[in-house]
Amino acid sequence: xxxxxxxxxxxxxxxxxxxxxxxxxxxxxxxxxxxxxxxxxxxxxxxxxxxxxxxxxxxxxxxxxxxxxxxxxxxxxxxxxxxxxxxxxxxxxxxxxxxxxxxxxxxxxxxxxxxxxxxxxxxxxxxxxxxxxxxxxxxxxxxxxxxxxxxxxxxxxxxxxxxxxxxxxxxxxxxxxxxxxxxxxxxxxxxxxxxxxxxxxxxxxxxxxxxxxxxxxxxxxxxxxxxxxxxxxxxxxxxxxxxxxxxxxxxxxxxxxxxxxxxxxxxx
Ligand code: BV8
Numbered sequence: 001x002x003x004x005x006x007x008x009x010x011x012x013x014x015x016x017x018x019x020x021x022x023x024x025x026x027x028x029x030x031x032x033x034x035x036x037x038x039x040x041x042x043x044x045x046x047x048x049x050x051x052x053x054x055x056x057x058x059x060x061x062x063x064x065x066x067x068x069x070x071x072x073x074x075x076x077x078x079x080x081x082x083x084x085x086x087x088x089x090x091x092x093x094x095x096x097x098x099x100x101x102x103x104x105x106x107x108x109x110x111x112x113x114x115x116x117x118x119x120x121x122x123x124x125x126x127x128x129x130x131x132x133x134x135x136x137x138x139x140x141x142x143x144x145x146x147x148x149x150x151x152x153x154x155x156x157x158x159x160x161x162x163x164x165x166x167x168x169x170x171x172x173x174x175x176x177x178x179x180x181x182x183x184x185x186x187x188x189x190x191x192x193x194x195x196x197x198x199x200x201x202x203x204x205x206x207x208x209x210x211x212x213x214x215x216x217x218x219x220x221x222x223x224x225x226x227x228x229x230x231x232x233x234x235x236x237x238x239x240x241x242x243x244x245x246x247x248x249x250x251x252x253x254x255x256x257x258x259x260x261x262x263x264x265x266x267x268x
Contacts (some may be wrong), residue, residue, distance in 0.1 A: 001101075002024075002055060002184040002248070006250055007246060007250060007251065007254055008245075008246070010245075011051070011244050011245065011246050011251060012254075013103060014036060014037040014242055014243070014244055015251070015254055015255055015258055016258070017242070017245065017259075017260055018227065018244075018254065018255065018258075019223060019243045019258035019262065021117060021199070022199060022238070022255065022258075022259050023228075023258075023259045023262035023263055025109070025197075025198050025199035025200055025225075026107065026108065026110070026197070027106065027109065027197045028100070028101075028104065028110070028111040028112070028196065028197060028198075028199050028200075028201070029111075029112050029113075029114070029193050029194050029196075029197035029199070029200045029201070029215075029224065030097060030111065030112070030113045030114070030200075030201045030203060031057035031113075031114050031115075031116075031169050031194075031200070031201070031203070031205055031212075031215050031216050031217050032068075032113065032114075032116065032122070032203045032204070032205065033073065033115075033116045033117065033204045033205025033206065033207075034116070034117060034204060034246045035204025035205060035231075036093050036094065036115075036117065036123050036202070036203050036250060037088070037091075037094075037119050037204070037229060038118055038204065038247070038250070039091040039092075039093065039247060039249040040080070040086050040088040040089060040090060040091045040094070040121055041084070041087070041088045042084060042085060042121075043084075044121055045058070045205075045206075045245045046206050046208070046221035049075050050129070050234070052081075056077060057180065057203060058178065059073055060063050060073075061073075061077050062072075062175075062177050062260050063176055063177045063178045063179055064179065065233045066180075067143075067172060067177070069163040070141075071170060072161040072162060074162075074173075074259040075158065075161035075173075078137060079107075079156075079157050079161060080172050081137060082137055082138070082156050082157075082158075083094075083136075083156055083157055084115040085119045085120070085137060086119075086125065088119070088121065089121075089124070090121045090122070090124050090125035091121075091249040092152045092249045092250075092253045093203070093204075093247075093248035093250075093251075093252040094121050094122055094123050094124075094125035094127070095123070095126075095250040095253075096114060096127040096252035096253045097111070097125070097126050099125055099126045099256055099257060099260075101113075101127060101128065102265075103256075103259065103260060103263050106264075106265050107263060107264060108189070108267075109131065111129065112190075112191040112193035112197075112213060113127050113129060113130050113131065114131040114133055114135065114193065114194075114212070115130065115131070116133050116134050116205060116209065116212050117132075117134075118132070118134055118136050118137040118173075118175050119137060120136050120137070120138055121215075123164070127267070129160075129239065131178070131186060131189060131193070132186070133182055133186060133187065133190060133192045134176040134182070134212070135147070135150075135173070135174045135175035135176050136150075136152075136174060136175070137173060137175060138154060139151065139152055139154050139170065139173070139174035139175075140152075140153045140163060140171040140173060140174055141171065141172060141174045141229045142165050142169045142170070142171060142172075143169065143171070143172045144172045146175045146236045147174065147183045147186075150174035153171070155201075160194050162222050167200045170250065170256060173255065176254045180210070182211065184213070185257070187211060190212075190215055191215065191218060193219045194215045194216070194222070194224070195218060195219065195222040196222075197219045197222070198223070198224055198225070199224055199225050200215075200216050200219035200220065200224040200225070200227070201226075201227040201228070201229060202216040202226070202227070202228045202229070202230075202236050202240070203228075203229040203230070203248050203252070204229065204230060204248050205230070205234070205236075206234050206235070207234045207235040207236040208235060213235070213236075216228075216236055216239075217236070218256075220239055220241075225241050226239060226240045226241050226242075227240060227241065227243075227244065228242070228244070228246045229246065229248050229251050229252065230244075230245065230248075231245060231246060231247055232245075233245070238267045
């Protein structure tokens with residue numbers, strides 16, 4: 001019960017109201033952003049003091065033009081982020097999502113997770129049916145090649161910036177930069193899951209970057225109950241049916257604990 005101690009009384013009341021509906025959901029769609037990894041020690045993008053964009057110019061570093069101009073500089077930034085991420089582990093919010101997914105299997109339910117994060121923490125936490133909308137920082141692909149040609153390159157730190165393929169060609173991070181299209185099949189699958197959901201949760205995202213940010217709105221338009229978990233209000237808050245204004249590593253375990261006490265066949 002330690003988690004409950006730090007939740008505000010208001011959040012505890014919202015969770016109490018939400019749990020019976022959440023425990024009934026059999027098609028859960030979860031959409032996450034950088035905030036869900038904040039408590040693992042990975043900086044978000046837009047948090048004023050600590051956010052990456054406070055220190056770096058995203059157009060220079062998270063764009064194909066920035067890369068073509070100075071691939072070594074962009075790779076230096078990604079190598080730094082890889083080194084930070086290699087020291088970080090999933091937090092209680094990541095593991096609560098995996099636990100919820102496992103609780104749904106015996107009742108023929110399913111939980112699909114679409115993340116904007118490239119840090120691999122949902123995968124390390126054991127979450128399946130994982131949709132990586134913006135790629136993965138541990139994957140690379142030859143410059144000019146498509147997502148299908150990506151492969152994992154785990155060297156940390158990298159031996160050279162930019163890293164090169166065996167044939168000497170330049171490798172780029174297998175991530176989606178500003179101004180680049182997402183992998184169409186990945187995005188279509190995410191929209192399909194959002195449209196089928198009876199419960200959708202948007203967790204740890206400023207809801208600013210499209211087309212990913214449209215997913216929770218589409219879920220709601222197709223009949224899902226919409227929950228937002230974020231210490232701050234966002235562009236999505238007004239559209240949410242339930243708002244848990246807390247850090248996700250605190251709110252998610254409390255929510256999943258409540259669901260576990262109701263789902264059949266789960267020890268309370
Ligand atoms: C596209 C991967 C079609 C790389 C990222 C002009 C030209 C071209 C496109 C555009 C344009 N103008 C607008 C666009 C569209 C653009 C866009 O939406 N721009 C925004 C800024 C207006 N989108 C694109 O470019 C996309 N592609 O549109 O293609 C196209 C193609 C060609 C030409 C025209 C159109 C591609 C976007 C993907 C960019 N890649 N990252 C990398 O990571 O290095 S973006 C990056 O920011 C993330 O991936 C994420 O998607 C995005 C949003 O970040 P968040 O995850 O939400 O993080 P943020 O810091 O913002 O917020 C953190 C939140 O967590 C906060 O709310 C905070 O309160 C909360 N929080 C903090 N602590 C906690 C917490 N929550 C819970 N618990 C806590 N403890």
